[in-house]
Amino acid sequence: MTENTLRDKVAVVGGGEKNLGGLLSRTFAEAGAKVVVHYHSSESDAEQTVKAIQEAGGQAVAVQGDLTKVADVRRLFDTAVDTYGGADIAVNTTGMVLRKPILETTEEEYDRMFGINAKAAYFFIQEAGRRLNDHGKIISIGTSLLAAFTDGYSTYAGGKAPLEHFTRAAAKEFADRGISVNMVAPGPMDTPFFYGQETPERVEFHKSQAMGNQLTQIEDIVPIIRFLASEGWWFTGQTMFPNGGYTTR
Numbered sequence: 538m539t540e541n542t543l544r545d546k547v548a549v550v551g552g553g554e555k556n557l558g559g560l561l562s563r564t565f566a567e568a569g570a571k572v573v574v575h576y577h578s579s580e581s582d583a584e585q586t587v588k589a590i591q592e593a594g595g596q597a598v599a600v601q602g603d604l605t606k607v608a609d610v611r612r613l614f615d616t617a618v619d620t621y622g623g624a625d626i627a628v629n630t631t632g633m634v635l636r637k638p639i640l641e642t643t644e645e646e647y648d649r650m651f652g653i654n655a656k657a658a659y660f661f662i663q664e665a666g667r668r669l670n671d672h673g674k675i676i677s678i679g680t681s682l683l684a685a686f687t688d689g690y691s692t693y694a695g696g697k698a699p700l701e702h703f704t705r706a707a708a709k710e711f712a713d714r715g716i717s718v719n720m721v722a723p724g725p726m727d728t729p730f731f732y733g734q735e736t737p738e739r740v741e742f743h744k745s746q747a748m749g750n751q752l753t754q755i756e757d758i759v760p761i762i763r764f765l766a767s768e769g770w771w772f773t774g775q776t777m778f779p780n781g782g783y784t785t786r
C-alpha cells in the first residue's frame with residue numbers, strides 16, 4: 538500500500554508527461570500530491586498522464602511550455618499557485634541529448650543544448666526558489682556522464698554540468714527557508730531519449746557497465762526522487778548518481 542506522505546502537497550514536474558517525468562507525475566499523485574504536469578510537444582502524453590491520475594482519484598493539470606523561455610517557466614509556477622494555491626515540490630526532468638564530436642558541432646546545436654539543459658534548468662530553480670512554500674524540495678535531473686571521461690557528449694554532459702553548481706548555490710541561498718535543492722544523475726536509462734544516438738553495440742556496452750547487465754529503468758529512479766521530495770530534506774546541495782554501478786571508460 539502506498540503511504541500518502543505527499544498528501545496535500547503540490548508538485549510541479551517539468552517534462553512530467555512521459556517517460557521518467559510521466560512515471561514521476563503518477564507516483565506523486567498516488568502519494569497524494571496535486572500535480573502540475575508540464576509538457577513541451579507531447580500534448581497527448583500529457584493528456585493521458587492527467588487522465589490516468591484523475592481516474593485514480595488524484596488531481597492534476599497539464600501546462601504546455603518551452604522552458605528555454607523564462608516567461609514559460611514562470612507561467613508553469615503561476616499555474617500551480619492559481620490552481621492549487623502554491624507549490625511544495627519542483628522537479629525538472631527536461632533535457633536534450635546530442636552525441637556529436639566537438640569538431641562537427643554547430644553554434645545552433647550548442648545554443649539549443651545549453652538552452653534546455655542549462656538555461657531552462659537555471660530559471661526553473663530560480664522560479665522554484667521564489668514560488669515554493671517553506672520546506673519545499675527542488676530536484677533537477679542530470680546524467681551520470683557528469684562523472685565520466687568520455688567522447689561525443691560535450692554539449693550534453695557539458696550542458697548539464699552547470700546544474701551541479703546551480704544546485705549547490707541554490708541549496709545555500711534557499712536554506713533559510715528549509716528548501717532542499719538536489720540533483721539526481723542517472724546512468725543510461727531505457728527510454729527513447731537514450732537510443733537515438735547510440736548503436737546496438739554501444740547499447741550492449743552500456744548494459745555491460747551496470748549491475749545485472751541492464752540499463753537503468755525509470756522505476757529505479759523514481760523512488761529516489763520520491764525520497765528527496767518527501768523524507769530527504771536534510772540532504773541538500775548534492776548530486777546523487779543512481780546508476781547501478783555504471784562506469785564509462
Ligand SMILES: NC(=O)c1ccc[n+]([C@@H]2O[C@H](COP(=O)([O-])OP(=O)(O)OC[C@H]3O[C@@H](n4cnc5c(N)ncnc54)[C@H](OP(=O)(O)O)[C@@H]3O)[C@@H](O)[C@H]2O)c1
Pocket residue numbers: 551552553554555556557558576577578579602603604605629630631632633653678679680681722723724725726727728729730731
Ligand atoms: N534516458 C537516458 O538515458 C537518460 C540518462 C540519464 C539522464 N537522463 C535525463 O533524464 C531526464 C528525462 O529523460 P527521459 O529519458 O525521461 O526522456 P524524455 O521523456 O524525452 O525527457 C526529456 C523531456 O524534456 C522535454 N523538453 C525538451 N526540450 C524542451 C524545451 N525546450 N522546453 C520544455 N521541455 C523540453 C521533452 O519534451 P519534448 O519531447 O516534447 O521536446 C521531454 O519531456 C532528462 O533530463 C535526461 O537528460 C536521461
